[in-house]
Amino acid sequence: MPEGDTVFATAARLRAALDGRRLEWTQFRVPSLATVDLTGRTVGSVRSVGKHLLIDVGGPDDDQPDAGGASVHSHLKMEGAWHVHPIGTRWRRPGYQARIVLRTATHEAVGFDLGILELTDSPDADLAYLGPDLLAEDWEPTEAIGRIEARPDEPIGLALLDQRLVAGIGNVYRSEICFLRKVLPTRPVRDVDVPGVVDLSRRLLWANRLRTARTTTGQSAPNARMWVYGRRGQLCRRCGSPIERDQLGSIGEDRVIYFCPHCQT
Template sequence: MPEGDTVYAAAARLRAGLAGRVLESSDFRIPSLATADLSGREVLAVRSVGKHLLIDVAESGPGVGDTLSIHSHLKMEGAWHVHPRGQRWRRPAYQARAVLRTADHEAVGFDLGVLELLADPDAALAYLGPDLLADDFDREEAIRRLGSDPDATIGAALLDQRLIAGIGNVFRSEICFLRRVLPTRPVGEVDLGPVVDLSRRLLWANRMRSARTTTGNTSPNARMWVYGRHGRLCRRCATPVKRGELESPGGERSVYWCPRCQV
């Protein structure tokens, strides 16, 4: 499930294969970009902003405009793969939404939930809260935004990308467990400083891992404290882990908690 750490790692892989190179061809397989052609443009940078991924390309002649960014969001099933040209794709071609080729590398975006060209990506994403993986992460602003609605549940607030960017459903449950707070507890009753610090620490620790873990154990059945462990015993107190639906940005989402460890 792509969260901020997953997108950060995807950006790093794309950066290694594309940054500083000229696109020999671009193939966007969605109707809105069917005629877009970025060939001849240099890839200036690849960066993540929360759960959003931006590939910045340079100005080059007439066509789609000046310097712009390829903006994508992985949603639930999306992925970017980058590999030497000529290597077999690891997913079926019908899932491809974008294909970018340089002289020696190929990047393919599969099942991207959002794909568009933006002339001013920073303005388009200005609504996002502080990015947990940004070098200039603003801790105090993140705390201020999270606390802006004291009646909201902490579980819903953590998923609201306008407040803090990068947390998804997995980290939401794990953060609440590690802070020993129920996801349904009102924000106004939660000490937000430690929540923000833990959130940044967890995403930072996982940003380049092949297997996400919040326990520190990378064994397949030992990576999470509560997420995905409904009915199994809490690793701390041996109480069965609960699962429920919590109203969150975008609709109800599953959340996991220990009814004994969290209050």
């Protein structure tokens, strides 16, 4: 499931293939951007902001000096992915799922089933509503702690998922963080050690930001990577009680929570 660490790693792969390189051919496969052509422009940077990914592209060549730069803004949502292929390599997902193709002289980056895809000339202003990015190089926890503590009556499980308070946590980390801090996701923020929760959130995402397979237990085996997420009915790794699953917030799979009813209070 794409969360802040997944988007950070995706940006790193795209940066290696695109950063500083001239786009030899581009194609947007969404109606609103069907006529956009970034051919001839140079990628200035690729960066992640929480769960959002930005590809900053400079202005066109000197024969069109009046046009400025822009940013390709994407969000993976549930099904999206960016793949990087050497030119001539077969895509790993079907072509009908492709939403954008950015091609350099040696590689092409293809965005598949992106939940959000848009072109903007004000990316930082567009994302100013987000809380502090847990994976920012200049991370400092004070603002994130303050934003969460300003919601004393809100369940901690909902506060962690609110990208306006802190950016990067999704459903997997929400469940795992609450388990490791021994709190039920329904516990109100006022009864939670928020600095401890924020510190753990940063450490977990940072440790996983470039891993191929996410783990919160420190184990790499596929059936040993998570404490509670996706483990309904299986035994808690700490106390042996069956892990439970429930809903928190809006009905839908994106609001599913996993927890140990014995270890978490």
